[in-house]
Amino acid sequence: MESAHTIAERVARDSYGRLLAIIAARSGDIASAEDALATAFRAALEHWPNKGVPDRPEAWLVTVARREISRDRRHEHVIDAATSELLLRLDERLAATSEGLPDRRLELMLACGRPEIDRQARTALMLQAVLGLDAKRIANAFLVSPAAMSQRLVRAKKSLRSLDRGFELPEADVLPARLDSVLAAIYAAFGAAWDDAHGGESQTSGLSGEAIWLGKLIVELLPDEPEAKGLLALMLYCEARRPARRDKDGRFVPLREQDWRTWQRDLVEHAELLLRDAAALGRPGRYQTEAAIQSLHVTARQTGQMPFAALTALYDVMAAHWPSTGVLVSRAAAYGEAGAIGVALVQLDGLRSGDIESYQPYWVTRAHLLSKAGRTDASAAALTRAIGLTSDPGLRSFLQDQAASR
Amino acid sequence: MECVLIFHEPMSEFAKRTDPDQREAYWGAWSAYIGAMAEAGVMTHGNGLQAPQTATSVRVRGGDRDVQDGPYADSKEQLGGYVAVQVTSLEDALEWAARSPAAASGTVEVRQVLPANKAELEAA
Numbered sequence: 001m002e003s004a005h006t007i008a009e010r011v012a013r014d015s016y017g018r019l020l021a022i023i024a025a026r027s028g029d030i031a032s033a034e035d036a037l038a039t040a041f042r043a044a045l046e047h048w049p050n051k052g053v054p055d056r057p058e059a060w061l062v063t064v065a066r067r068e069i070s071r072d073r074r075h076e077h078v079i080d081a082a083t084s085e086l087l088l089r090l091d092e093r094l095a096a097t098s099e100g101l102p103d104r105r106l107e108l109m110l111a112c113g114r115p116e117i118d119r120q121a122r123t124a125l126m127l128q129a130v131l132g133l134d135a136k137r138i139a140n141a142f143l144v145s146p147a148a149m150s151q152r153l154v155r156a157k158k159s160l161r162s163l164d165r166g167f168e169l170p171e172a173d174v175l176p177a178r179l180d181s182v183l184a185a186i187y188a189a190f191g192a193a194w195d196d197a198h199g200g201e202s203q204t205s206g207l208s209g210e211a212i213w214l215g216k217l218i219v220e221l222l223p224d225e226p227e228a229k230g231l232l233a234l235m236l237y238c239e240a241r242r243p244a245r246r247d248k249d250g251r252f253v254p255l256r257e258q259d260w261r262t263w264q265r266d267l268v269e270h271a272e273l274l275l276r277d278a279a280a281l282g283r284p285g286r287y288q289t290e291a292a293i294q295s296l297h298v299t300a301r302q303t304g305q306m307p308f309a310a311l312t313a314l315y316d317v318m319a320a321h322w323p324s325t326g327v328l329v330s331r332a333a334a335y336g337e338a339g340a341i342g343v344a345l346v347q348l349d350g351l352r353s354g355d356i357e358s359y360q361p362y363w364v365t366r367a368h369l370l371s372k373a374g375r376t377d378a379s380a381a382a383l384t385r386a387i388g389l390t391s392d393p394g395l396r397s398f399l400q401d402q403a404a405s406r
Numbered sequence: 407m408e409c410v411l412i413f414h415e416p417m418s419e420f421a422k423r424t425d426p427d428q429r430e431a432y433w434g435a436w437s438a439y440i441g442a443m444a445e446a447g448v449m450t451h452g453n454g455l456q457a458p459q460t461a462t463s464v465r466v467r468g469g470d471r472d473v474q475d476g477p478y479a480d481s482k483e484q485l486g487g488y489v490a491v492q493v494t495s496l497e498d499a500l501e502w503a504a505r506s507p508a509a510a511s512g513t514v515e516v517r518q519v520l521p522a523n524k525a526e527l528e529a530a
Contacts, residue, residue, distance in 0.1 A: 143500050357446040358501070387435065388442025391501075393510035400431055 004048035008041060011057050017130035019058060021104035021167070023065045028111065029161040030129050031154070036065040058101055105130060106221040107167035109214070111160060113181035121156040122185040123192075128153055130217070131210055141192040141207045179222070183231050183287065186214045190235050208239055219274070226278035230288030233274040237294035240267035252398040256337075260301035268298055286322045289314055308338035325355045325362070333365045341373050360389040364399070371406075380406060408450065408519040409499040410490050413508035414483035420457045435507040443489065443502060452489030483512045490519065 002010075011019075016037075024033035040061045054060040112126040124142075127133040139149035170178045190211035215232035222228050244258035275295055278288050293314050300306035315331035328351055335344040348366055356362040363386035370379035383403050390396040422428040436454065443449040461477040477484055486508060493499045496516070503514040521527050 143504055144497055145500070148496070358442070358448075384438045385442050385445060388438035388440070389505055391504040391509065393507075396435060396507075396510075397431070400434055403434070404430075 002053075004053050005045065007053050007057060008044050008048065011061065012041060012132070015058055016132040017105055017108070018101070018103060019061055019065070020129055020132075021108035022062055022101060023069070024129075025104040025107055025167045027069075027161070028163055028166045029157075030125075031157045031161070032069055033065070034129075036068040037061065039068050040064040062101065103221070104167060105217065107169055109182050109218060109221075110170055110175075110178050111167045112156075113178050113185060114160070114163075115181070116159045116163065117156045118152065118159075119181075121152045122181065123188045124149060124153055125156045126182070126185055126214065127189060127207070127210060130214060133210065138207075141189075179225060179227070182218065183227060186211050186218065187231060187235075187287075189214065190238075208235065211235060212239060224281065226281040226283050227285040227287050229274040229278035229281075230285060230291045233271040233278070233291035234287055234294060236267045236271035236274070237291060237298070240264040240271070246394065250394065252392075252394045254398075255297070260298075263298075271295070272298070286318065289317050293318075306337065308334075312338055312340075325351065325359055329356075329359070329362050329365050332369070336365070336369045336372065341369055344369050345373065358389055360386055363389060376406065407494070407496070408490055408492055409496070409516055410488055410519060411452075411499065411503050411506065412488045412515040412517070413486045413506060413512065414515065415486040415508050415512040416483050417458075419508070419511050420484070420486065423457070432507070439506055440489070442505070443491065448491045448493060448498075448502065450490045450492050452487065454487040455485060458484035486512075 020030070020033050020037055023037060024030050027033075043064050044057070044061060048054070048057075108129055109126060112122050112129060117125065124135075124138045127138055128135070135150040135153055136146045138144075139146040142149070144152075169175075189207040192207050212232070212235050215228070215235055218228045219225075219232050240263045241255070241258060243264065244260070244262045245253055247253050271291065272295060275288065275291050278291075293311065296307060296311050296314070311334050312331075315327070315334045318327045319331050328347065332344040332347040335341075335347065345366075348362065348369070351362065363382050367379050367382035367386055370376075370382055380403065383399060383406075387396055387399045387403065390399060419432070422432040440449070440452070458477040461475075463474045463476065463478050465472045465474075491499055491502055493502070496518070499516050503509060503516050506514055508514050
């Protein structure tokens with residue numbers, strides 16, 4: 001028989017976002033909902049050990065939290081005995097009906113993607129509202145001052161509250177852009193604490209687990225959206241390779257040297273399935289395209305041969321429609337792998353100096369290409385630049401060893 | 407905005423400076439880091455400092471002078487150097503701080519510089 005404390009903890013862990021979404025949905029006021037839910041959890045820890053855990057603990061918590069909000073008693077966070085009795089009877093009535101708690105998390109996530117919210121704040125807000133992450137944890141991942149991150153979150157919640165509209169599903173014509181914003185925010189969480197595209201992501205301060213969780217949720221909530229599947233597939237491919245990124249001595253291993261048999265097969269298979277399902281929906285997009293590129297790496301290992309024509313073609317699609325610095329650098333790397341060194345270097349030369357002056361993957365790629373082109377001095381200079389821009393010490397030693405061996 | 411990055415390193419890092427097996431990697435990492443900052447056009451000035459044991463600390467209290475051999479504080483991490491950077495946001499400064507070799511073994515303190523002229527100073 002689980003203790004009241006254990007049950008409360010489990011509910012907090014598994015259902016936080018679901019409960020918060022329900023409580024905040026009417027008003028759009030996340031901050032008040034957070035406070036009310038915290039009060040409800042405190043009340044649970046006070047009353048459940050004495051009165052017993054209710055049959056439907058989530059419903060009990062929602063009821064208490066809603067009561068907190070409507071009562072608007074900011075200074076008294078105590079539930080008196082009479083109220084507690086009332087709540088238990090209410091709980092019994094709820095248990096007697098077969099009414100389940102609605103899932104308002106889709107509305108909550110889509111609200112976090114609103115244009116009124118500062119782009120930088122959307123990811124943080126989603127992580128805090130749906131997963132209950134604190135500002136410090138989020139600040140660590142994004143290398144931001146914790147106080148600044150807290151302020152960002154406060155402002156974001158104020159923006160939502162001031163709309164005074166509650167969380168409704170956006171109209172059909174607005175949904176695609178809003179979904180795009182949500183997916184971008186999830187991807188930003190995934191990419192936080194990554195040193196560069198080639199690997200070096202922090203185990204503890206990264207948010208890849210949380211991003212994948214949110215990705216799975218959005219796929220579940222929107223099963224007919226191929227880009228949601230594409231994004232999840234992309235993240236799963238990357239996550240699958242985690243065990244291969246470090247060798248047994250903890251040293252960094254680049255993609256081309258990884259033992260693909262250590263890639264997590266269940267994640268790869270899930271990703272492949274998602275990609276197939278997405279393609280069947282017939283609406284290609286950037287995440288599906290990126291995931292398709294990842295799928296080629298799997299194919300390359302299985303067959304022993306990278307399909308270079310397909311790889312460069314997919315990167316050309318990325319570059320044509322979503323030409324971010326990261327995409328353009330990765331494309332050049334791909335062309336380099338395909339043997340088109342000259343073309344790849346020209347592609348790199350086309351990037352603006354402002355965009356690449358502190359972008360580590362550019363310099364790693366450039367160094368590699370120059371080396372293949374036989375331009376050793378220029379390659380060494382680029383490699384030194386890459387080293388100076390690397391924050392992961394494991395990746396830095398790897399690059400330094402490379403420099404030393406030339 | 408101008409910020410200063412103050413690099414604090416543990417004694418094990420200072421030891422690398424003169425260790426024949428470790429010094430190439432140590433100086434290589436620092437030189438690459440400073441070079442990258444310079445080439446990105448963010449560094450205004452900076453200096454590496456000689457080891458903490460070579461420091462001398464001065465206090466004047468009342469009329470009395472006290473001169474001590476050694477650094478200001480007897481802490482596990484000691485001041486190894488500093489760099490002033492011109493950046494658009496604190497976050498940019500934090501990113502540069504995270505890239506330094508000191509971040510991996512020690513701590514980098516980032517602080518905004520006080521404005522130079524009196525009016526700005528009073529307004530701050």
